[in-house]
Amino acid sequence: MGITQTFGCRAQWDEHGFVSVPGLVDSDQVSALRQVCDAILRKHLANNPETNEPGDPDGRAMRHLNHPAYHEGDPDGLRLLLDTIADERILDLVNVILGERALFRCTTYWYNPVSAGKDGHWHRDIQFVYPDEADQRRIISEATPQESVQIMLALIETEDNEFVPGTHLRWDSEEEYRIRLGDDQANNRSDRMPGAVRFHQEPGDVIAFHPYGLHRGRYHVDKARRTLMLSYSTESAATEDYFTDQPWFLMPGYLNALEPDKQAFYRRFVDRYSSFWRR
Ligand SMILES: [Fe+2]
Numbered sequence: 638m639g640i641t642q643t644f645g646c647r648a649q650w651d652e653h654g655f656v657s658v659p660g661l662v663d664s665d666q667v668s669a670l671r672q673v674c675d676a677i678l679r680k681h682l683a684n685n686p687e688t689n690e691p692g693d694p695d696g697r698a699m700r701h702l703n704h705p706a707y708h709e710g711d712p713d714g715l716r717l718l719l720d721t722i723a724d725e726r727i728l729d730l731v732n733v734i735l736g737e738r739a740l741f742r743c744t745t746y747w748y749n750p751v752s753a754g755k756d757g758h759w760h761r762d763i764q765f766v767y768p769d770e771a772d773q774r775r776i777i778s779e780a781t782p783q784e785s786v787q788i789m790l791a792l793i794e795t796e797d798n799e800f801v802p803g804t805h806l807r808w809d810s811e812e813e814y815r816i817r818l819g820d821d822q823a824n825n826r827s828d829r830m831p832g833a834v835r836f837h838q839e840p841g842d843v844i845a846f847h848p849y850g851l852h853r854g855r856y857h858v859d860k861a862r863r864t865l866m867l868s869y870s871t872e873s874a875a876t877e878d879y880f881t882d883q884p885w886f887l888m889p890g891y892l893n894a895l896e897p898d899k900q901a902f903y904r905r906f907v908d909r910y911s912s913f914w915r916r
Pocket of ligand 1: 761848
């Protein structure tokens with residue numbers, strides 16, 4: 638990205654809580670990624686190597702697409718995936734939002750369910766960690782520095798993400814509160830959220846949005862969904878949890894196919910978490 642774009646992205650992020658970059662990833666790479674990710678999804682549904690059980694066709698999301706079990710006999714697929722996570726077009730955007738060099742966190746593939754579709758519920762991600770509303774209010778008002786970013790890269794056309802611009806900076810209005818939390822959350826799948834923006838993404842378009850802002854997804858049986866989500870954090874917000882528990886990075890040769898600058902990007906991830914993986 639050029640300096641004007643970079644400034645524009647940062648200003649948009651600060652004010653609205655999201656950034657939209659159409660066509661960030663070119664169509665050839667998107668087609669190849671779709672093939673690779675769909676092959677991974679098929680393997681996951683047949684057998685999730687993390688649990689040794691079949692994945693859930695109604696599960697809506699699978700993690701850790703870079704698990705080596707998904708790539709046995711297909712090193713090109715793994716290389717494409719790792720190349721994309723460390724793609725400088727994406728990292729430029731993430732680094733601008735974080736205000737520093739990003740650290741890898743994890744991958745997620747969002748797919749449509751086969752039998753149980755529904756509109757997602759409106760939420761702020763902090764409510765899962767802090768159910769107490771007073772804590773949520775405090776965190777929203779503190780305007781803490783951005784610690785993590787999720788990049789939503791559409792591999793097919795989608796309109797399955799909605800966001801309310803500006804809500805990353807402030808507490809819910811009366812109507813927003815009624816929908817998100819009111820009446821024991823009975824209204825949280827409402828289609829009448831004031832000010833909501835539904836993102837339209839063509840393949841290769843990227844959306845980043847602030848997880849503290851009001852948002853929801855849609856999960857419909859009759860609308861194919863294939864969105865690759867790439868998660869990053871700052872070094873200081875690095876967290877040892879399920880998402881970063883990826884000991885396969887210690888396997889000899891795991892990064893060998895990558896260019897040196899991309900190996901260096903993952904080396905920082907390995908350096909930060911290798912003691913966690915060895916424990
Ligand atoms: Fe969320």
